[in-house]
Amino acid sequence: MKQTxxxxxxxxxxxxxxxIDGLKRSVLTEILDTAENFATVGTQQVxxxxxxxxxxxxxxxxxxxxxxxxxxxxxxKRLSADVLNINIDxxxxxxxxxxxxxxxxxEAMHCDMFVVRHNLSGAAHFIAQHVSPHISVINAGxxxxxxxxxxxxxxxxxxxxxxxxxxLRVAIIGDIMHSRVARSQIHALNxxxxxxxxAIAPNTLIPPGTDELGIHVYHDMEEGLKDVxxxxxxxxxxxxxxxxxxxxxxxxxxxxxxxxxKLKLAKPDAILMxxxxxxxxxxxxxxxxxxxxxxxxxxxxxxxxxxxAIMSMTLGRxxxxxxxx
Amino acid sequence: xxxxxxxGRVIDPxxxxxxVQDVYIADGKIISIDKKxxxxxxxxxxxxxxxxVMPGIVDLCVRLREPGLEYKGTIASETAAAAAxxxxxxCVPPDTEPCIDTTAxxxxxxxxxxxxxxxxxxxxxxxxxxxxxxxxxEMAILKQQAKSVGVSNGLNxxxxxxxxxxxxxxxxxxxxxxxxxxxxxxxxxxxxAHEGAISTRLxxxxxxxxAETAAVSRDLMLIxxxxxxxxxxxxxxxxxxxxxxxxxxxxxxxxxxxxIHHLHLIDLDIGFFDSNCHVIPPLRSQRDKDGLIxxxxxxxxxVLCSDHQPHCPDAKLAPFSxxxxxxxxxxxxxxxxLRLVNNKTIDMQTMVSKxxxxxxxxxxxDAGTLSPNSAADICIFNPNTDWTVNADSFxxxxxxxxxxxxxxxxxxxxxxxxxxxxxxxxH
Numbered sequence: 001m002k003q004t005x006x007x008x009x010x011x012x013x014x015x016x017x018x019x020i021d022g023l024k025r026s027v028l029t030e031i032l033d034t035a036e037n038f039a040t041v042g043t044q045q046v047x048x049x050x051x052x053x054x055x056x057x058x059x060x061x062x063x064x065x066x067x068x069x070x071x072x073x074x075x076x077k078r079l080s081a082d083v084l085n086i087n088i089d090x091x092x093x094x095x096x097x098x099x100x101x102x103x104x105x106x107e108a109m110h111c112d113m114f115v116v117r118h119n120l121s122g123a124a125h126f127i128a129q130h131v132s133p134h135i136s137v138i139n140a141g142x143x144x145x146x147x148x149x150x151x152x153x154x155x156x157x158x159x160x161x162x163x164x165x166x167x168l169r170v171a172i173i174g175d176i177m178h179s180r181v182a183r184s185q186i187h188a189l190n191x192x193x194x195x196x197x198x199a200i201a202p203n204t205l206i207p208p209g210t211d212e213l214g215i216h217v218y219h220d221m222e223e224g225l226k227d228v229x230x231x232x233x234x235x236x237x238x239x240x241x242x243x244x245x246x247x248x249x250x251x252x253x254x255x256x257x258x259x260x261x262k263l264k265l266a267k268p269d270a271i272l273m274x275x276x277x278x279x280x281x282x283x284x285x286x287x288x289x290x291x292x293x294x295x296x297x298x299x300x301x302x303x304x305x306x307x308x309a310i311m312s313m314t315l316g317r318x319x320x321x322x323x324x325x
Numbered sequence: 326x327x328x329x330x331x332x333g334r335v336i337d338p339x340x341x342x343x344x345v346q347d348v349y350i351a352d353g354k355i356i357s358i359d360k361k362x363x364x365x366x367x368x369x370x371x372x373x374x375x376x377x378v379m380p381g382i383v384d385l386c387v388r389l390r391e392p393g394l395e396y397k398g399t400i401a402s403e404t405a406a407a408a409a410x411x412x413x414x415x416c417v418p419p420d421t422e423p424c425i426d427t428t429a430x431x432x433x434x435x436x437x438x439x440x441x442x443x444x445x446x447x448x449x450x451x452x453x454x455x456x457x458x459x460x461x462x463e464m465a466i467l468k469q470q471a472k473s474v475g476v477s478n479g480l481n482x483x484x485x486x487x488x489x490x491x492x493x494x495x496x497x498x499x500x501x502x503x504x505x506x507x508x509x510x511x512x513x514x515x516x517x518a519h520e521g522a523i524s525t526r527l528x529x530x531x532x533x534x535x536a537e538t539a540a541v542s543r544d545l546m547l548i549x550x551x552x553x554x555x556x557x558x559x560x561x562x563x564x565x566x567x568x569x570x571x572x573x574x575x576x577x578x579x580x581x582x583x584x585i586h587h588l589h590l591i592d593l594d595i596g597f598f599d600s601n602c603h604v605i606p607p608l609r610s611q612r613d614k615d616g617l618i619x620x621x622x623x624x625x626x627x628v629l630c631s632d633h634q635p636h637c638p639d640a641k642l643a644p645f646s647x648x649x650x651x652x653x654x655x656x657x658x659x660x661x662x663l664r665l666v667n668n669k670t671i672d673m674q675t676m677v678s679k680x681x682x683x684x685x686x687x688x689x690x691d692a693g694t695l696s697p698n699s700a701a702d703i704c705i706f707n708p709n710t711d712w713t714v715n716a717d718s719f720x721x722x723x724x725x726x727x728x729x730x731x732x733x734x735x736x737x738x739x740x741x742x743x744x745x746x747x748x749x750x751x752h
Contacts (some may be wrong), residue, residue, distance in 0.1 A: 006597070021526065034600055034614070098639065098641055098642065099643060100643075118644065120643075120644035120645070120646055120647055121528040121529050121598075121645065121646065122527065122529070122597070122598035122644045122645040122646070123644040125598050125644075126645075130642075142528075143525055143528050143644070144528030144529075144530075145528030145529075146528065179369045183525075183526070183528060184530055207524075207525040208521055208522070208524070208525055208533075209518050209521050209522030209523075209524075209525045209526075210525075212522040212524070212525075212526075213525065213526070243644065269586065
């Protein structure tokens, strides 16, 4: 497909990481395998490998983030790259300087990679289309479109617990409509061969065209959670209470919040995931968030290894092995 | 000056003409077709062999960007582009800056259009003061003194349905046609792409089909009640067109156009965020496009127009939803219409009619025909010229087109305005 070519260089190697939509299973598996190799770096006495020494990475965050930005920063530092964090409050930036102008200025400082988070869908694609040929772009979340590194760390976490994707039943619960995380998770789960993906939410939080996304919609937690292996919660933004999407946090927690009781409907060995930050008492009960089935903090730890894998694959292309297509 | 257009295939649906013959022009008017008037001596002869000679195109919706947005285009640049597209009359919506709610703005447009001398320009008057949707404009004065061809609120909503009812009643008593942009602003919810699988996949704020159908339905009720002559601009969904067809069958005084890009593109063409595909109303589903094509075949769509909206490059250089909607369409209107003839959707006469006579009728203009004694506004084009769309060669200041690299057939060779050659191609 011509459109996804932008993620690969002329040698067919991964140059940008913008979306999982259109990537082959072999690419995702290579990311997971590479991340497995990096997973131990953080537990060593010297938490550093010299793979990206001399490279400059700019974390370009147009939207607030703690977890994602921090783990990207740590990932870059453990690969021995130099990292610069730039936080831009889009609400306060004057319309005078366009995104493109800003990009040109940063390019003039000779950097090698942009890690971009932006509140508009397509921002990472836009930047990737306009950067100099030697620069790689990683999408750290764009609008409601994609958050591919989050999805990959989720896949990494699932694989560590469940081994075989092709035998899994996965439920994604919450605000799928507005969630870039859910979109990327769905693409990743489908590509890795998960046979049954369920979405549990009221109609106001389910986007149109779900058939083409390959998901099954449920409005009832009892039905939707039955016999699932993986429970993936989504964060509910408080602003969803306005705009007639939901009546109240109270009703949402009652209907779609995950509690110890409801979690029992899933398989006994089901794992519970959440991309964070969690809203205790809105979408998740504290006892569950901190309970034995929760892998939420593992996800955070795994985020570093997965981001190291993606950074090293895209930025260390000339030395890495060729991606099988 | 006397001009002879020799041996072209002359198509004039209003007079039921489709025949290879000569056209004789003197003093800015067509004086005869086929028969040479006695004592006619041509100062200039245009060899139109293998070419089509048709009335100049009347484009129902063209933004010239002046006054107010001259960095995107000027009356001079855009009327020159119109001439290059075979267009001899453009109708300008009132959403200039300042908007057309005073005769002063019309005077300015008329003066500059006359100075450029490339294309007739007619204007729609603002329906409400400042297009704010709450207070009626002086539409009777604008009609009498500024020759406004109708009223419209541009792309701005009239949120208060009572204001819309009153505006329609008042326009009806002024004998003015109301041009409607049917979009419910609440349902559209600041979206930028058709609500469906594509908007979901790309995570783009979506405009549902119901934003259009709900508005059409509301407007049809009021048209029935007020008896105003109404025209629905750039219908994009199959269901909305169906509703308008039913209303026509019931005898409501309504007409409808589709912008040419909605007959060639769908939401899938956005690909990975191609901002040149950002238009309002949005490119809709394959099913909608099929429905519009079907409607065109059934003669349900009265007019094809460009919905020309030129932009400077910056307007399209941003993440998709932050870009400005619109397509620079003057120079692709005819070849894209011809594409519908070549793929057997409509015949040549129907195409010419929907580009000339039908829109002129809606605007109440004596144009769009080759009748003897009418103004010699004429488009001559070679239907067999193959060319590849390249925005850099556009005459328009706006290079924003989603049709780049499309292989099209049909190129305008001459455009005549009041018997003057205002455009002539180099080859």
